[in-house]
Amino acid sequence: MYKRAQWQWLAAVLLLTAACKKDDNNVTKLNYEDGVSTVIHDLAGDTEASVADGVEGKERRPFRSFYFKLSTKLQSWDSSSTFKQSNNWDLAFTDIYNALVYVNNGSGEGPGKGGAGKGLIMSVDTAYSKVTTAPDAVDFESANLGFAGWDGYPQPYNKGWYFYSLNTHLAIPIKNRTFIIRTADGKYGKLELINVYQGNPPAVTDLFWPAPYFTFRYFVQEDGSHNLKTP
Amino acid sequence: MRTSKEFYTLLILCCSGLCAYSQSDTSHTLKGVEVKAVHLETLSSRAAMPVTVIDRKTLEMMGSRRLDEVMREQTGIAIVNDVSAGARAIGMQLQGFSSDYILVLIDGQPMIGRNAGNFDLSRITVSDIERIEIVKGASSSLFGSEALGGVVNIITRQKIDAAQGQAIVRYGSQHTQDFTVEGETPFGVQSGSRQSNIGNVNDTRDYKGTLSVSGNFYRTDGYNVNSFLSKGATAPPYDSYSLQGRLRYTLNAKNSLNIAGRWALRNSINESVYSSSQVTNTTRDVLHENDINTAIVWQADVNKGWQLKTQYYLTRYSTTQDVSTGKSTQLTSNDFTQYYHRFEEQVRYVVSNQLSFAGGAGGNLEVMDGNDLKSEYGYLQGDWKVNSRLSSRLGFRYDHSDFYGGRLNPSAGLKYSLSEKILLTAAFGTGYKTPDFQKRYQVFTNPQAGYTVLGVEEVASQLTAMQAAGLISEVRPVAKDIGIALKPEMAVSYNAGISYTPVPKIRIDVNGFYNQLHNFINTVQIATRTNFQPVYSYINLDRSFTGGVEAGISTHVIKGLDVAVGYQLLYAKDRGIMDAIRKGAYPYDKIRNNNTGETRASKVSDYFGLENRSRHMLHLRVFYEYAPWGISATFRANYKSRSGYDDANNNRFLDTYDTFIDAYCLVYASIEKKLCKGHLAVQLTADNLMNYTDMLMPGQPGRILMAGVKWRLFKQ
Numbered sequence: 001m002y003k004r005a006q007w008q009w010l011a012a013v014l015l016l017t018a019a020c021k022k023d024d025n026n027v028t029k030l031n032y033e034d035g036v037s038t039v040i041h042d043l044a045g046d047t048e049a050s051v052a053d054g055v056e057g058k059e060r061r062p063f064r065s066f067y068f069k070l071s072t073k074l075q076s077w078d079s080s081s082t083f084k085q086s087n088n089w090d091l092a093f094t095d096i097y098n099a100l101v102y103v104n105n106g107s108g109e110g111p112g113k114g115g116a117g118k119g120l121i122m123s124v125d126t127a128y129s130k131v132t133t134a135p136d137a138v139d140f141e142s143a144n145l146g147f148a149g150w151d152g153y154p155q156p157y158n159k160g161w162y163f164y165s166l167n168t169h170l171a172i173p174i175k176n177r178t179f180i181i182r183t184a185d186g187k188y189g190k191l192e193l194i195n196v197y198q199g200n201p202p203a204v205t206d207l208f209w210p211a212p213y214f215t216f217r218y219f220v221q222e223d224g225s226h227n228l229k230t231p
Numbered sequence: 232m233r234t235s236k237e238f239y240t241l242l243i244l245c246c247s248g249l250c251a252y253s254q255s256d257t258s259h260t261l262k263g264v265e266v267k268a269v270h271l272e273t274l275s276s277r278a279a280m281p282v283t284v285i286d287r288k289t290l291e292m293m294g295s296r297r298l299d300e301v302m303r304e305q306t307g308i309a310i311v312n313d314v315s316a317g318a319r320a321i322g323m324q325l326q327g328f329s330s331d332y333i334l335v336l337i338d339g340q341p342m343i344g345r346n347a348g349n350f351d352l353s354r355i356t357v358s359d360i361e362r363i364e365i366v367k368g369a370s371s372s373l374f375g376s377e378a379l380g381g382v383v384n385i386i387t388r389q390k391i392d393a394a395q396g397q398a399i400v401r402y403g404s405q406h407t408q409d410f411t412v413e414g415e416t417p418f419g420v421q422s423g424s425r426q427s428n429i430g431n432v433n434d435t436r437d438y439k440g441t442l443s444v445s446g447n448f449y450r451t452d453g454y455n456v457n458s459f460l461s462k463g464a465t466a467p468p469y470d471s472y473s474l475q476g477r478l479r480y481t482l483n484a485k486n487s488l489n490i491a492g493r494w495a496l497r498n499s500i501n502e503s504v505y506s507s508s509q510v511t512n513t514t515r516d517v518l519h520e521n522d523i524n525t526a527i528v529w530q531a532d533v534n535k536g537w538q539l540k541t542q543y544y545l546t547r548y549s550t551t552q553d554v555s556t557g558k559s560t561q562l563t564s565n566d567f568t569q570y571y572h573r574f575e576e577q578v579r580y581v582v583s584n585q586l587s588f589a590g591g592a593g594g595n596l597e598v599m600d601g602n603d604l605k606s607e608y609g610y611l612q613g614d615w616k617v618n619s620r621l622s623s624r625l626g627f628r629y630d631h632s633d634f635y636g637g638r639l640n641p642s643a644g645l646k647y648s649l650s651e652k653i654l655l656t657a658a659f660g661t662g663y664k665t666p667d668f669q670k671r672y673q674v675f676t677n678p679q680a681g682y683t684v685l686g687v688e689e690v691a692s693q694l695t696a697m698q699a700a701g702l703i704s705e706v707r708p709v710a711k712d713i714g715i716a717l718k719p720e721m722a723v724s725y726n727a728g729i730s731y732t733p734v735p736k737i738r739i740d741v742n743g744f745y746n747q748l749h750n751f752i753n754t755v756q757i758a759t760r761t762n763f764q765p766v767y768s769y770i771n772l773d774r775s776f777t778g779g780v781e782a783g784i785s786t787h788v789i790k791g792l793d794v795a796v797g798y799q800l801l802y803a804k805d806r807g808i809m810d811a812i813r814k815g816a817y818p819y820d821k822i823r824n825n826n827t828g829e830t831r832a833s834k835v836s837d838y839f840g841l842e843n844r845s846r847h848m849l850h851l852r853v854f855y856e857y858a859p860w861g862i863s864a865t866f867r868a869n870y871k872s873r874s875g876y877d878d879a880n881n882n883r884f885l886d887t888y889d890t891f892i893d894a895y896c897l898v899y900a901s902i903e904k905k906l907c908k909g910h911l912a913v914q915l916t917a918d919n920l921m922n923y924t925d926m927l928m929p930g931q932p933g934r935i936l937m938a939g940v941k942w943r944l945f946k947q
Binding site (some may be wrong): 030041108124125126127154156163165167168169174175176198200201203205206207209 | 279312314316317457459465503505506507508509510512514515528552684704705754759764765817818823825826827828829830842876877878879880881882890926927929
């Protein structure tokens, strides 16, 4: 009886140990490359800025905006009104953590105001690869958000690409939300803003995780059509 | 896939438990490893609620070094990171209550020094601990009513009947080093034996006094579970020094004096390097922590049955914590020094074997960076053994603070032996916690996220100032209600249990618990800054609750073999969220399937519960001792079902599409061999044997293997 009991125990312990075996580290690094889209990793925003009072080593000032041209992948920090009103950029990364993203539109409110930019932006709650077509100009105009930032902010209808968790106070990107855009020059495309934290982690576990470092991908249909199919 | 694995693990744990249950052939008594509703003879644990005891022998067999390692393995307890308060904010959760509501006592006196409410137990070494007592739920009377969620009482070395010394050296993974030297001796031989004290473990029968001194050094490289870090640790590295001493002296037949002191120091430098693409960022987090506890207790047996205890307790905690980037930019600093004085007079009166009373009154003075907080309290507790089957306990505690006035908290417990095999228990208690300095006076803007938090008493003036400076774009109607009327938090706890001993070697305990938290203090957005960032303050929310069942089976069927299984079922929810979902209030009204992007209306049943709480927790322990060979071994497995990490679909409550920490099971083992007639012992321990780590649990280290040698010096 005694011996048998011991064997039973050994078996139970071994089974248990097997059941508790090491799992992966909960980190899945996604591959965003599909052959036609452009993927930008860790594009640094204004990492020197602070929003709080009394932070040593840097003055408290608003985040400097930067501008991005999709076709050339060029980042610019030129904030002159000549530049802002030109078609040399498609996306402006503004405000807190450069996370408020405007399109270059000459007639709307935003950095491109007064220029010739034809930029539009609208959100669809669909995976990036499943967004295959841009709406016609009239529908797009009426759905135009002008910018994409904090989801539901300042109004619930302001669809954004991330939100702040009230639990951890971290910015959390909204998965499977894709933005259909029109560039300054009037070409149609789609955009996925993926992360604001360095390295695009699946979840942020450190309050001081370096930010803003943008990971995003986009596709612009160069033939001028509304076809946004990507593999 | 995961669900089936969870099930598999659970099944095996259950089966293992049943195997143990079925082997009932020999007779032995139970050891104090399991959950027990025992009446302890220490003051601080005279709780109406059931008490869990972890004894010295268990601690030694487990081979744990720090207190957090011990607590991690207890049923109903979780050690969780508070990500919102930084990498060093880690605390103990008990029955779903966060660390903020758990009082940590050392020999019955409160320990201080918290990081946003979190008490980091890793700053306490296990080396000098005789016993740990855990009371779950609000049970106010003797220890302080602010313990809404429970109390952990650390009892340092007490029983000294012979001169002896011990040295322990341990070394292992992550360059972990643990050195302990301790010595204790009785002195001043006394003729005749002293009357034993009521309610104390003072066993100095033949000596006038006892003295014990111990010192401990501990260091670790920490542990990293974040694959995005090329350097640094998520469980920070540190070195810690602690010294403890205790002197007991019997002045005469009726008077004795007890002086105890503890000093602990901790230094930690954690340099984290994030590397990706061509970008490298360094964050340097430096912590210095200094912790002192001293107590003087004078105990006098005044008259037949009457005993007086006069005590003064002083503790000081100071910390400096600075986080900066490699560019020597300071991100945050958290520096403070806190003093806590307590003077208490206690009277105990034993009327008869059936009836006894304990009462006391005291005052606390808390000083923190120039702010004073005074409070007074009084308590009375009666124990009445009605008959051989029924015993009862009733207690009251009155707390008074200058700002919040007075408040009476009752607690009551009943025990009834239905038969020799069945014991029924029921307990009830309330707790009360006044808002801390932060919630009243802080003015804080988070440098990372850019939001502002205002203490309730600062709201009116700060909002006006911010509006005048053009920083505010919108003030919400709720801001008018904030004012200074932040009410203290209140908890009501209920506990009912049955203890069944079918045969002398097997015991089954089942306890149901329900804790209701009223006036729960939560953050609320009161305004919006022109930079789109919110301004928060604090408001009392209606209530949260935690409820569930704790069950345990413990067996001792084979000589030297102890097997225990513990299980906790937990529901922890915020009724405010449930009401918001029911009413369809934005943003609680919707639920977005993040896999497809579709959004639908939410239902109350979509709400999972509070973050960081596992619904199921299962613990298995096997302790084996083979005395003839001086060998002892332990095997422990701890399972926790998945728990919520954070919202991922912007509806501010946890639902199935949010980020969850997967269910997991950690395995621990240890083996010890005694040599040289018990003078020498060699121990090997393995914590987290299967090396399970999760990025979402930054404070949970992977596999730690340690080897240790203990050398004991004593007279045969």
